[in-house]
Amino acid sequence: MKILDRLKNKEVLIFDGATGTYLQKNGLVAGDSPEKMNIESPETIKMMAKHYFDSGSDIVLTNSFGGNKYMLKKYGIEDKFYEVNKLAAELAKSVTPVGKYVCGSIGPTGEFLEPLGAISESEMYDVFTVMCKAFEDGGADAVMVETQLGLEEATLAIRAAKDHTKLTVMSTMVFDKGPRGYFTMMGVTPESAAKGLVDVGADIVGTNCGNGIEKMIEIATMMRQATDAYLVVQSNAGIPSIVKGKVIYPESPEFMAENYKKLSEIPVNILGGCCGTTDDHIRALRKAVI
Helix, strand or coil, X not given: CCHHHHHHCCCCEECCCCCHHHHHHCCCCCCCCHHHHHHHCHHHHHHHHHHHHHHCCCEEECCCCCCCHHHHHHCXXXXXXXXXXXXXXXXXHCCCCCCCEEEEEECCCCCCECCCCCECHHHHHXXXXXXXXXXXXXXXXXXXXXXXXXXXXXXXXXXXXXXXXXXXXXEEEXXXXXXXXXXXXXXXXXXXXXXXXXXXXXXXEEEECCCCHHHHHHHHHHHHXXXXXXXXXXECCCCCEEECCXXXXXXXXXXXXXXXXXXXHCCCCEEEECCCCCHHHHHHHHHHXX
């Protein structure tokens, strides 16, 4: 059964927890490319996917958040652009239990479109097309255009997935709260994000990263008021601080689980974790809402 069929049946699905935090604890050198690990440390990447499936995740993200051509060029591996993304899907798929799913991750490119930057819409669209095809060729079930700041870039990625694959398409944006409410860095509100992402073809829309779970409840409520589409929320385990030289995320699995219940009642259809969340958070989440 496909992801959308499960959602139509009123199921709540569980995403995975943090990728970066996990990899930093398992060999990722500070300042290096996580995506290189798909080639150099495939067993670690498979172990991460299994780690979250074993914790109760229904869907895991591929290790490809920075897998676009522009990011890979900074690490000297742009010639392995397609390979890195296909491998990301293959590695996760190789440990996926029956009835569970792999979702290709597309993070921000770090580039500006013309006229603000030097990248044309057609060039960026082609980059996203390669990524989406690679995910599908590697066995992925869906694509997540995540942590987006502007509708223009997200739109190109969503259209690339819709035009060239049969993948279920999700997209999330990251919001900050200021004196006038919630906006992305490019000035997009939760309401306009929800409508805009659906209008360009996303099957599932929502928010991830940047906030602890109490603020995610506020953002999800605004998005739900703007659309009846399926929603996804992947919350940070709070805002990190540095204690004795270590990065500490303050929100415990128990605290987040209580608030995940509130999110499921909005309703948010797919719930998961972002920065700082662990297998313990995913277990607590599953126990709270399933």
